[in-house]
Amino acid sequence: MSIYLNNSKIFPMQRLFPGKPAGLAITINLLFYVFHGIINFMISIVKGTKDILDAEQWQRIEQKALEIFSKYGYREIRTPVFEYTELFSRGVGDTTDIVNKEMYTFEINKHSLTLRPEGTAGVVRSYIENGMSRLSPPVKLWYKGPMFRYERPQAGRQRQFHQVGAELFGVKEAAADAEVILLAVNYLKSLGLNDLEVELNSLGCPDCRENYKKAIKTVLKQELKNLCADCQSRYEKNPLRLLDCKVDGAIFAKAEIQKVIQSDFICGECAAHFSEVKSYLDGFAVKYRRNKQLVRGLDYYNRTVFEIKSDSLGSQNAVCGGGRYDGLVGNLGGADAPAVGWAMGMERLNSLLAPLEPIKSDAYVISNSAADAFRLAEELRIQGLSVEIDLSGKKFTKQLEKASKAANFALIIGEDEMKAGTVSVKNLCTGVQTAVKRKDARWQILLKK
Numbered sequence: 001m002s003i004y005l006n007n008s009k010i011f012p013m014q015r016l017f018p019g020k021p022a023g024l025a026i027t028i029n030l031l032f033y034v035f036h037g038i039i040n041f042m043i044s045i046v047k048g049t050k051d052i053l054d055a056e057q058w059q060r061i062e063q064k065a066l067e068i069f070s071k072y073g074y075r076e077i078r079t080p081v082f083e084y085t086e087l088f089s090r091g092v093g094d095t096t097d098i099v100n101k102e103m104y105t106f107e108i109n110k111h112s113l114t115l116r117p118e119g120t121a122g123v124v125r126s127y128i129e130n131g132m133s134r135l136s137p138p139v140k141l142w143y144k145g146p147m148f149r150y151e152r153p154q155a156g157r158q159r160q161f162h163q164v165g166a167e168l169f170g171v172k173e174a175a176a177d178a179e180v181i182l183l184a185v186n187y188l189k190s191l192g193l194n195d196l197e198v199e200l201n202s203l204g205c206p207d208c209r210e211n212y213k214k215a216i217k218t219v220l221k222q223e224l225k226n227l228c229a230d231c232q233s234r235y236e237k238n239p240l241r242l243l244d245c246k247v248d249g250a251i252f253a254k255a256e257i258q259k260v261i262q263s264d265f266i267c268g269e270c271a272a273h274f275s276e277v278k279s280y281l282d283g284f285a286v287k288y289r290r291n292k293q294l295v296r297g298l299d300y301y302n303r304t305v306f307e308i309k310s311d312s313l314g315s316q317n318a319v320c321g322g323g324r325y326d327g328l329v330g331n332l333g334g335a336d337a338p339a340v341g342w343a344m345g346m347e348r349l350n351s352l353l354a355p356l357e358p359i360k361s362d363a364y365v366i367s368n369s370a371a372d373a374f375r376l377a378e379e380l381r382i383q384g385l386s387v388e389i390d391l392s393g394k395k396f397t398k399q400l401e402k403a404s405k406a407a408n409f410a411l412i413i414g415e416d417e418m419k420a421g422t423v424s425v426k427n428l429c430t431g432v433q434t435a436v437k438r439k440d441a442r443w444q445i446l447l448k449k
């Protein structure tokens, strides 16, 4: 006990009360910590948000997006993170959970604004506002950035999360749906995710969907009282959304209800569109599974909808979701234009990838002269190499220790090197060391691993 009491780092108040009995000293010190804690309490991160500390992996995800999207002719678009609330209530749909329960909405100067819960509505607004319908179709746009939904946080579900997404405008043909799905699959493959399954469905058009909605309502009427509160409120407003309820699965599994769900309700044109999408996907050997209960949580979809799922994501298993939304541009005030797209959750994507090894610098300059190390490092940085130096006057051996963790090569400028105008180049992987004349060294070649 006395060892601790004499340690003024742990018990800072001890200095003020030398020789006091241990119990009293501990109490005084604890009071110090409580009081200190109240004044200088730490401000923690907001629930449902996360700091991104593995930036290299995120940069890789973003670079691959740029690389793959460019191959398919997509251009990046950056829209604001907040928009007028009406954009989402009209766009995403005011019967959806997103609009009803999950939006971060605030009022400024009598304007109701909302932090975007998803990217599509903002991209559509920009497409209309910037006259992109006058461009020759297809207009292909991709985006990445933070989205905000006030959901109950859990693994794979945050209140601020990030999406990377792609939207294609101006083409109603099934080839566009297929290319958009292929883009998602190939993007995932480029990150080494080869075996994710695509779930596919067709919601038909607003006309054929009406009959389906009626049939669903009729068969569920008897069960209405047994359904969860969400399903009960959706029954009238948005009966299709009942189908992907996570609570009432057992009810929906009943044979007579499944018979309706599995029935082919879509009209001839929608069915032909859907089989064309599937035959394109077959042609490119994209594995997919028809899931007639896949209805998606946003109101703007018609015809093709899809999700890409992974079992290793747990209950929040969709890494990507999307589909066709031919009515949205018109609904948001533009001239009617067919459209199809998807978005992926970047946190979920990241959690499917193996962590990256921390990236090492090309070189670490070790010297007793900080100014000299600084000079050589700057020279090399100008030549395009990544170089670190010690900035806090550490001893030579400590610098070498740090170099072996942080860099591929150590560039040593000791007393001898200083006199001879040389630098010792040590390969930190093999241990091989050679001396080079500093003024004629070809660093780009020397520091190749």
Ligand code: HAM
Pocket (backbone or CB within 6 Å): 117, 118, 119, 120, 149, 151, 156, 157, 158, 159, 161, 162, 163, 165, 166, 167, 297, 298, 318, 319, 320, 321, 322, 323, 325, 340, 341, 342, 343, 344, 345, 346, 347, 348
């Ligand atoms: P979504 O299905 O709502 O679709 O979101 C797409 C993806 O974002 C999900 O599959 C999931 O990976 C991720 N995500 C959604 N919510 C969260 C959350 N709270 N935390 C972490 N990740 C989440 C859309 O947003 C549509 N705008 C997709 C689209 C684009 N449809 C057509 N074009």
